[in-house]
Amino acid sequence: MKELLEFCDVSLSYHTKKNEIVAIKNMNFAVNEKEFVSIVGPSGCGKTTLLSIIAGLLKPSSGSVFLEGEKIKNKINTSVGYMFQRDNLFDWLNVFQNVCLGLSIKRIKNPQNIAKAKELINKYGLSGAEKLYPSQLSGGMRQRVALIRTLATNPDILLLDEPFSAVDFQTRLLVQDDIHKIIKSEQKTALLVTHDISEAVSMSDRVIILSNRPAFVKENIKLDFNKNQTPFKRRSDSKFSVYFNQIWEVLKNEESKNSPLN
């Protein structure tokens, strides 16, 4: 398999008035094409920082990141699609206009791309909803629109920053299945940041566990599930709890270093 994304000895420090915080230290990992990788780690270990570096919103203090063999320079990297905790749909635009937002910003709203956006809308059950406004949609539908907006610009890699944390639990289970299905059928590479171990195990092909701050890759766990299992089905697979416990053991150690009780 081809490597799509690679972190080489990446370090990053934050500067505040009082001091300098080393958020990431000597981070090394790679993501293959069409792979779904989750990153879990103790709270505040700099998971989101990683995604910001890939998107070009933050510049690493040292080391380099390669996307498709090319080094990410100190500017916004528009070949990624970023999904945030909230769907961030624009209230004043209807579903179709929201989906086309990235195309308009990048000034590539040509007939070909519009046709592709329409195709995605129809394929993923939003036909008939194009003219609706976000306030008229359910939480799950909104998240789906947000994903299609991200896919419409045809990004090389999807960066998912806890995109399921703002919806209630029942919706989350549905949306996880939904989004997993869409990402797999569009054959996209995805990097998911989450604090929810069960989410990481149910959705990804591989889980990367980060250490306490300053973050580095603590462990890299390949998940071996049946390819056709949905995230929800995986939850009742016997391997699910094995992986869950394996990840929790590592995380528990890291979290306890963070605890004020020690």
Added chain:
Amino acid sequence: MKKAKIVHSIEHKKYLKKTRINRALISLSRWGILILILGMWELSARTNLIDPYITSSPSRVFKTISKWFSDGTIWLHSWTTLYETLIAFAISVGLGTIIAVLLYLCVPARKTFEPYLVVLNSLPKIALGPLLIVWVGAGTKAIVLMGVLISIVITTMTMLSSFLSIPNEKILLLKTMGANKLQILCRLVLPHSLPDFISVLKIDVGMAWVGTVMGEYLVSQAGLGYIINYGGLVFNLDMVMSGIVVLCILASLMYFAVAALETYVHKKRGK
């Protein structure tokens, strides 16, 4: 997600009837209070319970306003004030918003001017009246300027805080799509702040009227503020009351126009 046509149950029909009755009661009370106040005012003035020379009365106000209509002074005075108010309104909304946009875009400028805005906001603008008269002359200019001064600071401050309340994630989203500052402004900041902009319009309707009427108290030969002030000086309270009534009507009309705009915007956004 289409809903089938629902046949209402008896309970639901009862509920609908109850809400209809409640609404009718409220609207009845609204009109009732107006009629009650006017009636008591008129009655106590006629029976000399209160002195109509000081308090005027609805019938005297009506007579005064009809007289203004027949001799045409109503047009002169209300147009003068309306004209000044509309200009002050337009300038303060336009300029105030532009200043807010500039301060939003330029962070050092925003930080620099912040204390000045706070001081200007808390300063009673009427205190600048004498200065205005000396600087731009005792005329329409001074009145309009007074209207602008009163509403522009609040416009800038409200719009700026609206711009600053935009969730950072939305800005980051556009940035990851490669948007430049202008695109972020036009695609996100301005449309996001439209509801707040309409609230500002509503505030500014009131502010602009306050400013122009105050300006007319200071310097003027015509206008509703002039009539009210003059009526007070010559102890003609019918004139004062009538001026207030006309002012009320004009200000409400302008407010309702803005409210209609608000409804239109909400409808367009699917709410």
